[in-house]
Amino acid sequence: MRRAEIRFRDGGYLMDTFGAYPQSVVIVGASHAGVAAATELRNAGYESEIILVGEEEGMPYHRPHLSKDCLAGEMPAPKPIRPESFYDERMITLRLGTCVTGIDRRAKTLFLAEGGRLSYGVLILATGASARSLPAVLQGAERAAILRDKSDWEALSNALLDKASLAVIGGGLIGLEVAAAARERGLSVTVVEAAPRLMMRTLYPEIAAYVLGEHRHKGIDIRLGVTVAGVTEQGLTLGDGSKVDADLVLSSVGSEPRTDLATAAGLPCSNGVDTDACGRTADPSIFAIGDCAHWDHQGASTRHESVAATQFQARAIAAALTGKSAPVQIPFRLWSFQGKLRLQMSGQVLPDAETRIEQLEENSFLLRAFQDGNLIAIQALNAPRSFIAAIGELESGLTDRMTA
Template sequence: MTRVVIIGAGHAGGTAAALLRQYGHEGPIILAGEEPAAPYQRPPLSKSWLKGEADLEALLLRPESFYAEHGIELRTGVTATAVDAAARTVTFADGTIEPYDALILATGSTARRLAIPGADRAGLLELRTLADAERLKAALGPGRRLAIVGGGYVGLEAAASARALGAEVVVIERMGRVLARVASETLSAFFTAWHRREGVEILTGAEVSAFEDAGVRLADGRVIEVDAVLVGVGALACDQLARAAGLACENGVVVDETARTSDPAIRAIGDMTFRPVPTHGGHRHRLESVPNALEQAKQAAAAIVGRAAPTPEVPWFWSDQYDLKLQIAGLPDGADRQLVRGDPDVIGEGASFAVFHLAGDRILCVEAVNAPAEFMAGRMMIGKATPVDAAKLVDPSVSMKQVAVG
């Protein structure tokens, strides 16, 4: 029987283990993770968990009893230290050596560190794990002041949650706008206006030069005095094991459409991978999202059991901030124009709009705020490469169902 070892018990690894059983795998499965908890959802850490609206049971992907009931050996609080690809073994920090016939790497990503004075201070916060979220939650509350370094999605979600808990918040972004690397200017302007409306101070074009006792020092000499600092400036793939094992790596572990690495016995899934996206010309991307983790878990599990490969999916992402639901489908690379449906200048009740990124008459990406119909139709049209009538697309009186049929 094929013996499967999965390193990383997050969303990707936990899902892959469950799918292997669902797809009929009867051999041993070992699921090993560094954290003490069973596989859990990470997106709520910056939202419902931080605000105290969810407990651990609500975060778990599956009840802890699920793993034993399905013959999955779950090992928590263990660290894999080496993969011997030739011998097909994994060595753990406690000295245990586990052989495998098929190995799945699902080690995720780690927070990027700033190379500035004070970056190693013990009091700095990040938000990658349950333990991180607990430390951040303890630092918040009425009268507390939080600096968030980095205006990406996690930073803005944390800002919204911190405001809900009564804390004062200042977001410090070195680029000229928040979400500069991941969203259109229209979306950036909308979220900047909304956060400011909610009392968040947003500083753009602000370079952090040091972390000090008083707070955050900027390159222009200003010191932002705060009680706590959350650093969220991106993430790096946890590919150290893969590199040491001789696997091809480039902005993460290089994999194919079946999550196979350069070693046919090893697959890699989730945030750590540099993968082709078939719906966008097969170009490689490192996608940090739950849908990506789930899709690659399906790919790996199907390949191991000899099942037909799943249909390629359009990448999609989401972010919840205040009463706003942002849903994004597709990737904007290669777009030559943007079209807006709805009014992004409505900052308040009734806010709803979508930004479509097009190449010719094809939609490549849609960013939808409180606009589920635009998101769903856009995602479908991206997947099918459906030509779109631009005049109909920007006319809210034409339903998205009509737009989608051409």
């Protein structure tokens, strides 16, 4: 038996006891997280069987483009994450159109909706997240469209073809991307956000204020600090008694991690499936990754919804399963295209941070955020080169503090 001991920077230890490798790895969820996990396992030299199980029939595809290029009409359909030949070459078995309904942890077996079973040596949950529902008490909530997967995009894109106006509930990343795309297609657009500023969880006030001004300049009606009281056939009724006329309503109020399988199997879940710094759950044979995972990162447990976070998690899981050193933790990056606006973000958004903003050109800004003299975040608007140059400061500073 091979016994691998991995020490993390916080002094904790991960003990693995396997044979050369577990008999097989089964990954439930064939979106970016699942594909990344399978890919990084092979990159790390993992030689045993890898099975990637996905509910959707088609090849795994890039979801971030759904609210960006695809909805704007610049991309006719979301691109596959990898060509079909990639999975054949890497000996990754795809089981698409397959729904997992339960986990028997003792027998290390998955139950399938079609009636079959699938055994695993190690299980990786990459089940993602679902669009957060509007409160059930909200009148007409079922009338609102959502955007989370390819079928949602197809329905929304087709609906926009013969509509003149759109109301978006939620001024976060996806809501604003959809609003910008719809406005470019000529629709009248209104965005309703309960918070006092746009993208409150991901943008500092200075950048958020500029984004607000640009969207309003493009003709998007943005209402902040306002709640929705109801969804009607004519649009929205707001908490202040006013109404928004709209042919179509989109709900974009965040996401909920898909933890049904984990919860039913008795795994601890909070805002996602709880894991340690290498993605391992309370069951040493089960890991979680991506939007469904409540991950321990940089000493804090949180749920990261970004491609960059998923890539890091995939490398960490692969390292744990192959006995290699864990990857160095760095701040995750996030990006958003909203019409002509190009946003790039990395690091933490904290209310008490000191911010310094630099105007590079007329519509180009770079913001640095500090806490206790340490650089904790970089945010750029229409400044991709400056962002890449500055991100090194953030990542090297974090590495220095972690190794001090």
